[in-house]
Amino acid sequence: MDKNPLVLLELVERLANLMRSELRRSSGDESLQPVHVQALVYLSRANRYSNTPQALSSYLGLTKGTVSQTLLLLDRRGLIERYQDDVDRRVVRLRLSTSGEQLLYEAQPALAWQNATRNISPNRIRNATSALREALATLLEDNEGALFGECTTCAHCQKLSQRISRCGLMGDRLSGPETRRLCWLFEPRGDEE
Amino acid sequence: MDKNPLVLLELVERLANLMRSELRRSSGDESLQPVHVQALVYLSRANRYSNTPQALSSYLGLTKGTVSQTLLLLDRRGLIERYQDDVDRRVVRLRLSTSGEQLLYEAQPALAWQNATRNISPNRIRNATSALREALATLLEDNEGALFGECTTCAHCQKLSQRISRCGLMGDRLSGPETRRLCWLFEPRGDEE
DNA sequence: TTTTATAGTATTGAGTCGATACAAAAAGTC
DNA sequence: GACTTTTTGTATCGACTCAATACTATAAAA
Numbered sequence: 001m002d003k004n005p006l007v008l009l010e011l012v013e014r015l016a017n018l019m020r021s022e023l024r025r026s027s028g029d030e031s032l033q034p035v036h037v038q039a040l041v042y043l044s045r046a047n048r049y050s051n052t053p054q055a056l057s058s059y060l061g062l063t064k065g066t067v068s069q070t071l072l073l074l075d076r077r078g079l080i081e082r083y084q085d086d087v088d089r090r091v092v093r094l095r096l097s098t099s100g101e102q103l104l105y106e107a108q109p110a111l112a113w114q115n116a117t118r119n120i121s122p123n124r125i126r127n128a129t130s131a132l133r134e135a136l137a138t139l140l141e142d143n144e145g146a147l148f149g150e151c152t153t154c155a156h157c158q159k160l161s162q163r164i165s166r167c168g169l170m171g172d173r174l175s176g177p178e179t180r181r182l183c184w185l186f187e188p189r190g191d192e193e
Numbered sequence: 194m195d196k197n198p199l200v201l202l203e204l205v206e207r208l209a210n211l212m213r214s215e216l217r218r219s220s221g222d223e224s225l226q227p228v229h230v231q232a233l234v235y236l237s238r239a240n241r242y243s244n245t246p247q248a249l250s251s252y253l254g255l256t257k258g259t260v261s262q263t264l265l266l267l268d269r270r271g272l273i274e275r276y277q278d279d280v281d282r283r284v285v286r287l288r289l290s291t292s293g294e295q296l297l298y299e300a301q302p303a304l305a306w307q308n309a310t311r312n313i314s315p316n317r318i319r320n321a322t323s324a325l326r327e328a329l330a331t332l333l334e335d336n337e338g339a340l341f342g343e344c345t346t347c348a349h350c351q352k353l354s355q356r357i358s359r360c361g362l363m364g365d366r367l368s369g370p371e372t373r374r375l376c377w378l379f380e381p382r383g384d385e386e
Numbered sequence: 387t388t389t390t391a392t393a394g395t396a397t398t399g400a401g402t403c404g405a406t407a408c409a410a411a412a413a414g415t416c
Numbered sequence: 417g418a419c420t421t422t423t424t425g426t427a428t429c430g431a432c433t434c435a436a437t438a439c440t441a442t443a444a445a446a
Contacts, residue, residue: 004319004322005306005307005310005313005318006303006306007322008310008318008321008322008325009306011322011325011329012209012212012325013212014254014329015205015209015325015328015329015332016206016208016209017209018254018333018338019202019206020254021254021255024435033400033401033402033434038206052425053424061207061211061214062402062404063404063405064424065403065404065406065426065428066403066404067425068427069401069426069427072426088411088412088423088424089410089411089412090411090412090423090424090425092425110198110199113198113328113332114198115332115335116328116331116332116335117201117331119327119331120328122195122197124324125197125198126197127320127321127324128201128321128324129200129204130317131313131318131321132201132204132205132208132321133204134312134313135309135310136207136208136211136309138308138310138311139306140211142308142309217403224431226433228432228433245393245394246393246394246395247392247393255433255434255435256434257393257395258395258397258436258437259433259434260394261394262395262396262432262434266432281442281443282393282441282442282443283392283441283442284392387446388445388446390444390445390446391443391445392441392442392443392444393440393441393442393443394442395438396437396438396440397438398438399434399435399436400433400434401432401433401434402431402432402434403431403432404430404431405429406427407427407428407429408425408426408428409424409426410423410425410426411424411425412421412422412423412424413421413422414419414421414422415419415421416417
């Protein structure tokens, strides 16, 4: 049995543990839990199909009940807004409030990571990213979880013009910025861009 | 600002979150928390200098109080044994009990990961490992945390013969198997083996 | 000897998290 | 259209995490 993958797992777990301690520190006065900050970060990046409790549950790997609690707390503190979907009225849509955005901006939850990776060449970062992405994809395949990704590398995305794209799965037109947000319907393209 | 490091962070966090769900599932009947399994895995790998509550706290990035609670629980369930150090009687030494080892053997907490990485070439694994290790080292430098590592790549380790080594920092002789355990006194060597 | 530092434990309180049960809306079935 | 079933989310509960604080015991320093 090859032990190298285990070493990699160990690193992933340790880094995640340490970054969670960082998150705890960075949220400072607000005394948010790490998972709260992770939820805020996710919401700051989610596109229109993915700004729901369900997608967030899938992203965080937590049950919907747990996530519901998290969202209740974030709502009470005025960091997010919840509103009903017009079409499917079971669905709740989520977005960061102004103070939620402000908090993320001030807390800079990834600052320590930025520093920690400053001396690693872009090329090595890319290689590591690609390896981990593959691990994640396989892990989710076995688990029927969503991969999440940007439209820019999604199989469903059709480029209509320089600024406008279209999601082939949902049929909506998407602006440039929207194509750089996270989507849980993401399907990796065969060809690398 | 380069966004690639952030993508890597996202992957690390997601993988860790998912593996934590896996841990929850794998511990099965024992209904252990992910942290408990992580502690057991650590203890199964720690060397003689690192089998203490303090080293475990440092490894997990938790406070000593928190870790103390974890150890209490593991002790109550008979998964670990605690005993006093002969020389410094403040120090508590930890080791897995037989049922602790059994549990790890049966739960196979890394099985999902092994599967997820089965199609990634050893070379890419190594590259990713090296990049993440560097990130971890830098992160810990800023934080004065311990890096942890095996004697086989430690600057303090002196090879006396084919089977016997010696820790230059502590002065003890170490057997072959012992040099492949985790140590929190680890100092990376300048030269890569 | 006295002081200070270190290793660990005990307790408390806010919060996580899954499990279960529930409500409401949508979708499928006859 | 009336019915079941599925999907989306919430409410409640209990075991547990985790940090903070205060504490004990031992060791090291002054």
